[in-house]
Structure formats: structure tokens, C-alpha cells
Amino acid sequence: MAEAFAFIVPANFIIICRSSLYQNHNTLNFLNILLILFTGLAFLFYGVYYFFSPNFKLEFKRFGLQKFGLLAAWLQILGGTGLLVGLIIHFILVISTLGLAVLMLLGVATRIKVKDSFQQTFPALFFMIMNFYLFLVSLNYYG
16 A cells, blocks of 8 residues: 655645555645646746736737737636646646646747747746646546
């Protein structure tokens, strides 16, 4: 029998995780929970930061996508919230990880289109890969 760990998330939820990817298809492992928390909080931060940082708005203007900046910010906030809620309601995790992976795919494509450097493109690429990985993990839950 695998060892169980209790992990307390900020909203006072206790998540029980096992040492395998999923134990009996009902729990996430500790590393995946940390990745979900990190990614969810990062998207919440960046989504909210859009409203306070003129630099974020200038980035969308530089991309020629200024009319989509507000939408992208709200999608990041919604996706980040969905990742955190998805720790309890796994179907929300599936939707959120896929949505954020697609959003970051569009971000990578945009950065390539405007010929940004790899260093500028890397964060979007990193979060795209991480969310795609978490999407596959969340699908495994239903396997």
C-alpha cells in the first residue's frame, strides 16, 4: 500500500495524495499537486497583473492584439482558478489544463510571429508544456 500524504492548500482543503501518478484512479500524486498549485497561482497572478501593469497592455499592443488583452487576462484568471478548483473537481481540471495549454500555444505562436527571442518565448512554451502534461495526467484520472 502506498504512503499517503496530506497537503493543505490555501483554501483549507486537504488533498490526500499517493506515491503513484494515480492510486486506484482517485488521487493525484504530490508532485502533480505542486505543479497544479504553482501553475494555477502563476496564471492568477499574471491575469490580475494585467490590470495593474501598463507593460502587459503594451505587450498586447506590440503583438497587434490590444483588443484581446482583457480577454487573455480573464482567461488566465479563469484557468488559474479552474486549476485550483480542479484539485477537488477533477473534470474542471481537465477543462482548465486543456484551455490553458491552448492559450499558451497561441501565445507561443504569437511570439514566433513577431520574431521574439527564445528567452521571451520560453515562459509561454514552458506553461504550454506543463499544462499539456497536466491535461494528460487529468485524463488518466478517468482512465
